[in-house]
Amino acid sequence: MLVAMQIFINFISRFYLALTIVILMMITVLSLWPIAELPAVPGSDKTHHFIAYALLMFPTTVKQHKHRWLIMIFFVCYSGAIELIQPYVNRYGEWLDLAANAGGLLIGMLLAQLLLFLASAIER
Secondary structure (H helix, E strand, O other): OHHHHHHHHHHHHHOHHHHHHHHHHHHHHHHHOOOOOOOOOOOOHHHHHHHHHHHHHHHHHHOOOOOHHHHHHHHHHHHHHHHHHHHHHOOOOOHHHHHHHHHHHHHHHHHHHHHHHHHHHHHO
């Protein structure tokens, strides 16, 4: 199990920037693409926001980037900007979406730190 965790952590750490950029681009496109109605997908809209932003913060935290808190603040501001832009592209901006985004960022950071802690504890 430790070997698998270390491989996963090393992969995320090595490609954290590319992963973060791809996830951010996907969030941006999916949030701003004008559509007539939202597709029917399982789960709530807030759950989707939460998961997407947790995934966004995860690689930066696994990398243990020294500015991860500033990066998280940037992502919160970025998601707020998306919510402000959405009404202009036939979408609906909601402040509860911003709250779900911020919560997802925090949980993504905490999950990554938990993974690093567990890997370190198992290694000892």
